[in-house]
Amino acid sequence: MKFFKVALGLAALATAPAAAQEEDHGGLGDFDKIVVIYQENHSFDNLYGLWGEVGEREVNGLRALEDVEHSGQPAPWWTQIRSSADGSKPYLCLPQNDANLTSPAPLATGCTDNTAGAGSPINSAFYNRPFKIDDYIAAIDTTCPAPGVSASNGVAKGQGLAGGCTRDIVHNFYSEQYQINGGQQNRYVTGSNAMGLVMGYYDTRKLPIYEYLHQPGAPKYVVEDNFFQAAFGGSFLNHQWLIAARTPVFVNPVTDGSGNDLHSVVDANGMPTKTPLYSSTDAATAAKLRDRSLTAYCAGDARNAAKLPPAPAGVACGDYVVNTTQPRAWPYAPGTADAERLPPLADKTIGDLLTDKVTDWAWYSGGWDNAEGNTSGKGWTNGAGGVCADPNANPQTIGGVLRCPDKNFQYHHQAFNYFAAYAPGTDARKAHLLDEAEFIDAAKNGKLKAVSFVKPLGADNEHPGYASESTGSNHLVALVDAIVKGPDAQKTLIVITYDEFGGAWDHVPPPPHNADKSAPSDQWGPGTRIPALVISARFRRSGVDSQAHDTTSVLKLIEERFGLPSLSTRDAAVRSLSTAVMIAR
Structure with missing residues (x-):
């Protein structure tokens, strides 16, 4: 292409x-x-x-992005701006932190970015535009982690299993709304923990x-x-x-501000966290941001014993379950x-x-059969010896029953x-x-x-x-x-x-x-x-x-x-x- x-x-x-x-x-x-x-x-x-x-x-x-010539408008990827700058200048380069996309190693630097407000310059192999992931991480590359292993910035080639895996990318409730930015589609890089990888495609x-x-x-x-x-x-x-077809509600959640209190805290931009390219300038919330399972407290909620900052006006709030929560x-x-x-x-x-x-x-x-302990099920792969025979199993005994959920x-x-x-x-x-x-x-x-x-x-x-x-x-x-x-x-x-x-x-x-x-x-x-x-x-x-x-x-x-x-x-x-x-x- x-x-x-x-x-x-x-x-x-x-x-x-x-x-x-x-x-x-x-x-x-x-x-x-x-x-x-x-x-x-x-x-x-x-x-x-x-x-x-x-x-x-x-x-x-x-x-479709190639077909309209001379529009005179900024391209949607070109406006992936730094929130720390004044918004008038776009990225020139895409910063990367996937283990296989960083510069100067393993990829040579081909773009240096000194955009005002960036802090230190960005050295990258990527200009600010969509890029084909396959050109850098092929399907046969040994970049996949072992089952059940988390690799925050991915696995360098030669150190993992075959499959051409990339690192994971944040995809949470409040962050995505910041990224969409009212339909402008121009904060995906700034609002992501994976930065430039969000512009990749297969x-x-x-x-x-x-x-x-x-x-x-x-x-x-x-x-x-x-x-x-x-x-x-x-x-x-x-x-x-x-x-x-609905967002579930957590009935009677913990509301004491402790680690078991699952309510989020967002800043004036609706962001619940820092990213490599986003730091909140909202002094009232910057030190208290929390990206948790539940929406932020609504203003005036008397249960908010720790007085966590409530959601700004127009931002979803209450006891709604919006991020990963276990049953x-x-x-x-x-x-x-x-x-x-x-x-x-x-x-x-x-x-x-x-x-x-x-x-x-x-x-x-x-x-499912392995996780449930259904030893007679068609999906059971753990033998009949009273142990989890599958090497990818993570043995658990629940209710007196041996369960063998896969590590993934x-x-x-x-x-x-x-x-x-x-x-x-x-x-x-x-x-x-x-x-x-x-x-x-x-x-x-x-x-x-x-x-x-x-x-x-x-x-x-x-x-x-x-x-x-x-x-x-x-x-x-x-x-x-x-x-x-x-x-x-x-x-x-x-x-x-x-x-x-x-x-x-x-x-x-x-x-x-x-x-x-x-x-x-x-x-x-x-x-x-x-x-x-x-x-x-x-x-x-x-x-x-x-x-x-x-x-x-x-x-x-x-x-x-x-x-x-x-x-x-x-x-x-x-x-x-x-x-x-x-x-x-």
């Missing part, structure tokens, strides 16, 4: 909706099965930015899922290029929005204090609605485990919370349930930091292929999307800042644009759907197909992904 040649005003970047289509859902009647595969942590530009044309339509990716056409969909005999597909994560921030919250029920991250685990939730979920309609469904999770099992991805209706020992848990191995067996043998949610194990979910992008994409291909080669292929609709942006930049502003003012939004989101595909062996053609959607559009699709009520005002108002079906039929 050639370097970007043009400057493009942000107003021109907002994606206009496709031509209005009839409000019918007739195409959905062709599908008895819906499968939702939920991957991890990439923005649309970061992963699908080079998708190109589909059905003679150009996907709104990074190439060569889309080398992704296993792209190659699979373009080989002879592949199923037809629709790219959703105007699809946003439902809520600002990370995995925990967006998993909740996928199944319940009260096992499985939860070992060692998490009881006071920091979320009490069981009672809100309605999509699973409850399906059960009420006598429509079978399941949440299939990679590694992600406890906060088990969305239904947070709800009282699916507590350990309940019939609903046994019927609906299953291992991914059960899904693969069902797909191959024509036994898919009406609705299947599939959540791969950490090693297979594409999450930066602990997982390989290429490995995760290959696993995604295996899941799709099991469906399209199985007996249920012609009656199955596959939705692939990602929980959230993973901290990576995207050029399209989310609602209400984009061109489609009819898309719903609220204090929770939507957040950054994320990849999404709709696939079926029954589709007649491939295409691009540019209607505005968010994660709750998946719920709307299921609700329409099976005649279910809405869960919240968001999924009631959002567009359904049935728009993709109408394009492809």
Whole structure:
């Protein structure tokens, strides 16, 4: 891909909706099965930015930034300014702290930045523009950490496992709102702990899922290029929005200002933390910033015994759970204090609605049988000797039962485990919370349930930091292929999307800042644009759907197909992904 040649005003970047289509859902009647595969942590530009044309339509990716000449407006990446400067001068260079991207070693310095207010000069191999990650960290490079090992700035080549992993990037609730900056999309670098890495992108056409969909005999597909994560921030919250369309509330949290008090503290800019390029100038809060599980206290909350600074006006506050929080029920991250685990939730979920309609469904999770201690389950990999035989297991004895969760099992991805209706020992848990191995067996043998949610194990979910992008994409291909080669292929609709942006930049502003003012939004989101595909062996053609959607559009699709009520005002108002079906039929 050639370097970007043009400057493009942000107003021109907002994606206009496709031509209005009839409000019918007739195409959905062709599908008895819906499968939702939920991957991890990439923005649309970061992963699908080079998708190109589909059905003679150009996907709104990074190439859209090359097509408008001589606009005279600042390019969206060029305005990744330092908050410590006066905002009038952009970065010249992208500072980096991934172990494989820093200068003068291992990469030679090619850009030196002395922008006013920066402090010491920035020495970098990168100018201030998007860059292709594959040019520096290839899929075969030994840059992945061992299972369960955290490497804050990544693993240097030759010191890790193969897979081409990068470091992880912060992707929290308050930080993302600062980064989006009212739709200007110009604070991703400043607001990130990974700085310039947020401007990286993958060569889309080398992704296993792209190659699979373009080989002879592949199923037809629709790219959703105007699809946003439902809520600002990370995995925990967006998993909740996928199944319940709402932000959960922590009932009776600790409020004494101690380490068990999970309320955040944000400054006047809504930022809860420092980054390498952001330091708060708000003297009242700078020393007290906390990026915790809950929103900040509201002004006037009498429970705020430690008098932590309350949220500024217009910033979400209260006892809402917005960042990673562990469930009260096992499985939860070992060692998490009881006071920091979320009490069981009672809100309605999509699973409850399906059960009420006598429509079978399941949440299939990679590694579930090992974590539960289901020694007779299809996903159990730990032998029969009373020990955890799998070398990647992290042995735990809970309730007198040996559990063998994988070292990369992600406890906060088990969305239904947070709800009282699916507590350990309940019939609903046994019927609906299953291992991914059960899904693969069902797909191959024509036994898919009406609705299947599939959540791969950490090693297979594409999450930066602990997982390989290429490995995760290959696993995604295996899941799709099991469906399209199985007996249920012609009656199955596959939705692939990602929980959230993973901290990576995207050029399209989310609602209400984009061109489609009819898309719903609220204090929770939507957040950054994320990849999404709709696939079926029954589709007649491939295409691009540019209607505005968010994660709750998946719920709307299921609700329409099976005649279910809405869960919240968001999924009631959002567009359904049935728009993709109408394009492809």
